[in-house]
Amino acid sequence: MSVKIAVLGHGVVGSGVVELFFRNKKSIEKRAGCEMDIKYILDLRDFPNLPYKEKFTKDFNDIINDEEVSAVAECMGGVEPAFTFVKACLEKGKSVSTSNKELVAAKGDILLAAAKAHNCNFFFEASVGGAIPIIRPLHRCLAANDIDKAAGILNGTTNFILTKMYDDNMSFGDALKLAQELGYAEKDPTADVEGHDACRKICIISSLIFGKHVYPENVYTKGISEIQLCDVATADILGHSVKLIASVRRLADGRILPAVMPMLVSHENIISGVNDVFNAVLVYGDGIDQAMFYGRGAGKFPTASAVLGDVIEAVKHKVTVFSQSWESAENNSFIANIDEFSAKWYFRVPDGCQDIGEDAYTDENGKSFITFDKLTFADAEIKAQELNAMAYIPVFE
Amino acid sequence: MSVKIAVLGHGVVGSGVVELFFRNKKSIEKRAGCEMDIKYILDLRDFPNLPYKEKFTKDFNDIINDEEVSAVAECMGGVEPAFTFVKACLEKGKSVSTSNKELVAAKGDILLAAAKAHNCNFFFEASVGGAIPIIRPLHRCLAANDIDKAAGILNGTTNFILTKMYDDNMSFGDALKLAQELGYAEKDPTADVEGHDACRKICIISSLIFGKHVYPENVYTKGISEIQLCDVATADILGHSVKLIASVRRLADGRILPAVMPMLVSHENIISGVNDVFNAVLVYGDGIDQAMFYGRGAGKFPTASAVLGDVIEAVKHKVTVFSQSWESAENNSFIANIDEFSAKWYFRVPDGCQDIGEDAYTDENGKSFITFDKLTFADAEIKAQELNAMAYIPVFE
Numbered sequence: 001m002s003v004k005i006a007v008l009g010h011g012v013v014g015s016g017v018v019e020l021f022f023r024n025k026k027s028i029e030k031r032a033g034c035e036m037d038i039k040y041i042l043d044l045r046d047f048p049n050l051p052y053k054e055k056f057t058k059d060f061n062d063i064i065n066d067e068e069v070s071a072v073a074e075c076m077g078g079v080e081p082a083f084t085f086v087k088a089c090l091e092k093g094k095s096v097s098t099s100n101k102e103l104v105a106a107k108g109d110i111l112l113a114a115a116k117a118h119n120c121n122f123f124f125e126a127s128v129g130g131a132i133p134i135i136r137p138l139h140r141c142l143a144a145n146d147i148d149k150a151a152g153i154l155n156g157t158t159n160f161i162l163t164k165m166y167d168d169n170m171s172f173g174d175a176l177k178l179a180q181e182l183g184y185a186e187k188d189p190t191a192d193v194e195g196h197d198a199c200r201k202i203c204i205i206s207s208l209i210f211g212k213h214v215y216p217e218n219v220y221t222k223g224i225s226e227i228q229l230c231d232v233a234t235a236d237i238l239g240h241s242v243k244l245i246a247s248v249r250r251l252a253d254g255r256i257l258p259a260v261m262p263m264l265v266s267h268e269n270i271i272s273g274v275n276d277v278f279n280a281v282l283v284y285g286d287g288i289d290q291a292m293f294y295g296r297g298a299g300k301f302p303t304a305s306a307v308l309g310d311v312i313e314a315v316k317h318k319v320t321v322f323s324q325s326w327e328s329a330e331n332n333s334f335i336a337n338i339d340e341f342s343a344k345w346y347f348r349v350p351d352g353c354q355d356i357g358e359d360a361y362t363d364e365n366g367k368s369f370i371t372f373d374k375l376t377f378a379d380a381e382i383k384a385q386e387l388n389a390m391a392y393i394p395v396f397e
Numbered sequence: 398m399s400v401k402i403a404v405l406g407h408g409v410v411g412s413g414v415v416e417l418f419f420r421n422k423k424s425i426e427k428r429a430g431c432e433m434d435i436k437y438i439l440d441l442r443d444f445p446n447l448p449y450k451e452k453f454t455k456d457f458n459d460i461i462n463d464e465e466v467s468a469v470a471e472c473m474g475g476v477e478p479a480f481t482f483v484k485a486c487l488e489k490g491k492s493v494s495t496s497n498k499e500l501v502a503a504k505g506d507i508l509l510a511a512a513k514a515h516n517c518n519f520f521f522e523a524s525v526g527g528a529i530p531i532i533r534p535l536h537r538c539l540a541a542n543d544i545d546k547a548a549g550i551l552n553g554t555t556n557f558i559l560t561k562m563y564d565d566n567m568s569f570g571d572a573l574k575l576a577q578e579l580g581y582a583e584k585d586p587t588a589d590v591e592g593h594d595a596c597r598k599i600c601i602i603s604s605l606i607f608g609k610h611v612y613p614e615n616v617y618t619k620g621i622s623e624i625q626l627c628d629v630a631t632a633d634i635l636g637h638s639v640k641l642i643a644s645v646r647r648l649a650d651g652r653i654l655p656a657v658m659p660m661l662v663s664h665e666n667i668i669s670g671v672n673d674v675f676n677a678v679l680v681y682g683d684g685i686d687q688a689m690f691y692g693r694g695a696g697k698f699p700t701a702s703a704v705l706g707d708v709i710e711a712v713k714h715k716v717t718v719f720s721q722s723w724e725s726a727e728n729n730s731f732i733a734n735i736d737e738f739s740a741k742w743y744f745r746v747p748d749g750c751q752d753i754g755e756d757a758y759t760d761e762n763g764k765s766f767i768t769f770d771k772l773t774f775a776d777a778e779i780k781a782q783e784l785n786a787m788a789y790i791p792v793f794e
Contacts, residue, residue, distance in 0.1 A: 020684050024543050031540040125538060131685035133530075133538030141522060141530030143428040144705030146421050270691060273670040287417050287702025288528035288692055294667060295688030305684025308541030 002035035003315050004068040006094075007075060008085055010043040010056070013099050013126075014075035016304030017311075018052065028308065032315045039069055064088050071314045073307050074098040083107050090114040090122060095317075097310030099126035099303050105200035109213035109328040116320050123310035123324070128201045129154065129279045131302030132295035133309075138208055138283065139324045145285030147209050151247035151396065154201040156277035156297040157185045157192035158224050158244040163275045165232045166241060172227060184277055194223035195244060195260040202246035205281070206258045210250065212329040214258055220338035222261040230365040231348060231391050237361050238346070238370060240264035241272040245396055257336040263396040264346050264370070271396075341377045343394040346370050349387040356383075366390055399432035400712050401465040403491075404472060405482060407440040407453070410496050410523075411472035413701030414708075415449065425705065429712045436466060461485050468711045470704050471495040480504050487511040487519060492714075494707030496523035496700050502597035506610035506725040513717050520707035520721070525598045526551065526676045528699030529692035530706075535605055535680065536721045542682030544606050548644035548793065551598040553674035553694040554582045554589035555621050555641040560672045562629045563638060569624060581674055591620035592641060592657040599643035602678070603655045607647065609726040611655055617735035619658040627762040628745060628788050634758050635743070635767060637661035638669040642793055654733040660793040661743050661767070668793075738774045740791040743767050746784040753780075763787055 005021075007014050021028065021038060029036055040063050041055045060081075063069055072089045074096055076082045082103045086096050091114055098104065104111075104124045115122040125135045129152070138147070153159050157179055164175035176193065179185035191197045199221040206214040224244050232242045243265045248258040265272040270292055274280040279297025284290050296302035313321075347357065348368045357369030375383060377394075384392045402418075404411050418425065418435060426432055437460050438452045447453075460466055461482075469486045471493055473479045479500050483493050488511055495501065501508075501521045512519040522532045526549070535544070550556050554576055561572035573590065576582035588594045596618040603611040621641050629639045640662045645655040662669040667689055671677040676694025681687050693699035710718075744754065745765045754766030772780060774791075781789045 020541055023683070024541060027543065028541055031536070132688055133534040136538050137530040137534055139428070140710065141533050141706045142702070143709045144417055144421060144425055144702050146424065270667075270670050270675075273667050278667075285702065286420070287698045287705070289696075289699060291529055291690070291692030293688070293690060296686050299686075301684045302686060305539070305541050305682065308684070309538045312540045313537065 002037045003032070003070055004037055004039040005071045005073065005311060006040040006042065006063045006069045007038060007073045008042045008082070009074070009076035010041050010045070010047065011075065011077070012300045013303045013307065014041070014043070014073070016300035017073050017075060017307050020301060020304045020308055022052070028312060032312045034315065036315065039066070060085055064092060070094055071311050072096045073311055074100055075307065076100065077102065079103055079106050086111055086122070087114055090120055091118055093118045093120045095121040095123070095314035097123040097126070097307050097314055099307050101127040101197070101200040101204060105203040105216050108204065108207060109326060112325040113328070116325065119320055121314050121317055121321055123314055124204065125310050126303050126306035128204050129281055129293065129295065130297040130299060131305050132279060132281065132293045132297065134205070134281050134293045135208065135324065137293065138205070142283065142285055142288060142291070145287040147283060147285040149247070149249040149284040150205050150209060150281060151245055152281035153243055153271060153274050153279050154246045154281070154297065155192055155195070155198040155244060156279055157189065158198070159274065159279070160184050160277045162224060162227070162232065162242055162244065165227070165229055166236065169229065171229050172225065193225050195221040198244060198246040199260045202248055202258050202260060206248040206256060207326045208324070209248070210256050211326045212334060213326055214329070214335065215332070218332045218335050220259045220261070224262050227262055228391060231393065234348065234361060234363070234365070234368040235264050235346060238359060238368065239267050240346070240395070241267065242393065243272070243396070251336055251340065255334050255336045257341060259338055259341060261394065263394050265396045269396070339376060339378045341394070342374045343397065344371050344373070345375055345380045346393045346395060347384065347387060347389050348391040349389045353387050370395055399434045400429070400467055401434055401436040402468045402470065402708060403437040403439065403460040403466045404435060404470045405439045405479070406471070406473035407438050407442070407444065408472065408474070409697045410700045410704065411438070411440070411470070413697035414470050414472060414704050417698060417701045417705055419449070425709060429709045431712065433712060436463070457482055461489060467491055468708050469493045470708055471497055472704060473497065474499065476500055476503050483508055483519070484511055487517055488515055490515045490517045492518040492520070492711035494520040494523070494704050494711055496704050498524040498594070498597040498601060502600040502613050505601065505604060506723060509722040510725070513722070516717055518711050518714055518718055520711060521601065522707050523700050523703035525601050526678055526690065526692065527694040527696060528702050529676060529678065529690045529694065531678050531690045532605065532721065534690065535602070539680065539682055539685060539688070542684040544680060544682040546644070546646040546681040547602050547606060547678060548642055549678035550640055550668060550671050550676055551643045551678070551694065552589055552595040552641060553676055554586065555595070556671065556676070557581050557674045559621060559624070559629065559639055559641065562624070562626055563633065566626065568626050569622065590622050592618040595641060595643040596657045599645055599655050599657060603645040603653060604723045605721070606645070607653050608723045609731060610723055611726070611732065612729070615729045615732050617656045617658070621659050624659055625788060628790065631745065631758060631760070631762070631765040632661050632743060635756060635765065636664050637743070637792070638664065639790065640669070640793070648733055648737065652731050652733045654738060656735055656738060658791065660791050662793045666793070736773060736775045738791070739771045740794065741768050741770070742772055742777045743790045743792060744781065744784060744786050745788040746786045750784050767792055
């Protein structure tokens with residue numbers, strides 16, 4: 001008897017899941033070790049011209065009440081009604097795979113607990129880095145490591161904009177407009193441009209590595225809308241690329257410091273070569289030193305590929321995979337304040353200013369340099385005021 | 398009751414496995430879901446000063462006859478006696494994790510069959526790309542994909558040598574000498590420099606992706622010992638890095654074409670930024686488009702980290718993981734000959750020669766260019782003779 005699957009949502013990702021499933025059905029079944037079929041697709045819209053039109057339903061009850069359905073792919077996006085639907089599925093023992101980072105970042109702990117309580121799985125590989133396998137390698141392949149730091153380029157839209165500024169000398173505004181024309185950015189680009197999307201993803205990675213739920217509202221988040229073209233150009237002259245970096249590190253006292261902000265990345269670092277809409281995650285552990293995972297962070301088939309990979313895992317694992325999970329946090333005392341963040345900084349100050357850094361470079365936009373010493377966030381702000389800095393950006397290390 | 402492990406070989410990797418295990422025992426046990434202990438370490442040498450000296454044995458029979466031992470880490474290297482020992486373990490139902498690429502490339506199909514027959518696992522994440530999670534992501538996270546191509550920098554020694562030629566203008570001979578001084582290259586560097594090590598690794602990747610055992614002797618393998626400094630420098634001017642690329646692709650008729658050879662990689666490709674002893678593997682699939690895995694391809698703790706990750710998996714999976722396996726090949730008719738390989742080529746020819754490529758660049762070493770059109774391996778050889786070429790190298794795409 002074949003395993004029956006339901007797909008919630010037939011938007012970009014959901015339709016990708018259905019198409020990729022039927023395209024590679026034979027090899028997917030071989031890897032899952034059993035026959036599989038999609039029994040339901042939940043969507044309020046009509047799709048009368050699709051070959052699998054008879055699989056559509058507008059009623060979630062059809063799915064939740066069908067005991068044949070043992071695995072569900074959630075591709076609706078947003079917290080509600082996704083949360084209510086996913087929780088209901090897990091409570092019926094149906095494993096769920098999701099691409100919904102907003103849902104995982106807001107409610108991951110609750111859904112993981114529900115999966116445990118009902119001996120099924122809540123998988124979310126697609127919620128971070130799209131097609132890039134990162135969640136499973138983190139908890140499986142790197143299981144022997146003490147991981148103390150992770151950092152990545154987790155938003156394709158902002159990376160595309162920064163690449164266009166760098167490669168084609170475009171202003172932030174022009175590059176954003178191009179991203180919107182190409183469909184890489186939404187009409188309202190706030191979630192991408194201001195770093196909220198990257199923040200949700202670093203919350204998921206932080207929760208997984210350190211074992212406690214990290215909420216987006218507890219993570220310092222700064223986007224790229226204030227990045228000037230001249231700073232991108234000057235950073236290059238100083239041997240760096242400007243990237244929106246989402247990172248988390250464990251401090252000496254065991255607390256963690258997650259943050260999202262534009263940073264200067266040395267051209268020597270492999271992550272500086274991650275361009276256009278590509279994403280990458282660097283992981284640092286005591287065994288591995290460093291490893292990087294790179295690929296398409298978004299898009300119909302890349303994301304669908306990750307969702308389907310999880311569905312196959314769910315079909316193969318009939319019991320809860322405990323290791324890929326974390327606990328609720330009673331409070332946020334394990335999260336350090338951004339004031340404790342320390343780095344070298346890039347400053348752009350008025351020409352004539354006495355510089356306090358190496359390799360100062362001067363042009364019509366002012367004098368730019370990178371500080372010799374590390375400064376905390378608070379100290380960098382004070383220094384910026386003292387120097388009347390037009391821009392100051394931390395350097396990634 | 399705790400799960401008992403044996404480690405075969407206490408050389409660089411084996412001692413790393415033991416040290417990393419005791420360093421991270423608590424978190425490893427949490428991830429494995431049970432208590433674990435190393436009961437035996439097999440080595441013919443004495444280590445009287447180690448805190449775990451009582452665990453050493455010189456007699457493999459102690460391990461094979463101890464029913465308490467359920468997982469074994471093989472870190473001896475070489476085909477024998479590793480093959481005999483590993484096969485005996487699997488036939489007793491003890492799962493084995495290995496870092497031994499020579500063993501997997503030569504005998505993988507036999508050992509995978511033995512694991513299946515005795516309901517245990519033969520894992521080999523550490524045999525390709527050291528610390529980089531690649532084997533498991535390939536068969537798990539990318540399970541929904543039709544993968545038709547993989548390519549990588551799979552040997553750290555040669556990548557270090559090429560990086561030194563590029564960065565520091567060193568000749569091949571001087572860079573090799575430095576690699577030997579730093580412990581990156583063996584006294585007899587043949588296996589690394591002539592591509593045999595990279596060949597074993599692409600054999601393992603090819604076997605896993607395409608499901609049939611690919612033997613090293615059926616793979617075209619060319620090393621970097623003929624690469625001239627002037628070609629590395631000229632390639633850079635033409636926008637490329639010279640890398641030792643191990644690759645495999647599926648042809649239209651379903652046969653596969655694995656190969657190891659120096660290639661020019663465009664600076665636009667993320668893999669051109671993989672430098673020093675780092676390794677990386679690019680995977681191409683119909684869902685993901687492309688993904689890259691990057692990290693330390695060798696070294697004590699990076700490799701130990703991958704072996705231990707597999708041991709944890711083996712402890713968690715009490716039944717054979719069928720999907721991470723392949724079959725014996727009855728013959729090699731599924732492997733295409735290198736003559737069918739087709740690419741654009743870099744040529745360096747005597748100045749005055751009429752060029753047949755784009756962006757010709759001339760200096761005292763001759764005239765260099767990349768061909769407009771793709772040429773097969775055989776046609777490139779003919780063209781090189783016609784033009785009296787001093788060098789010709791294919792371009793990676």
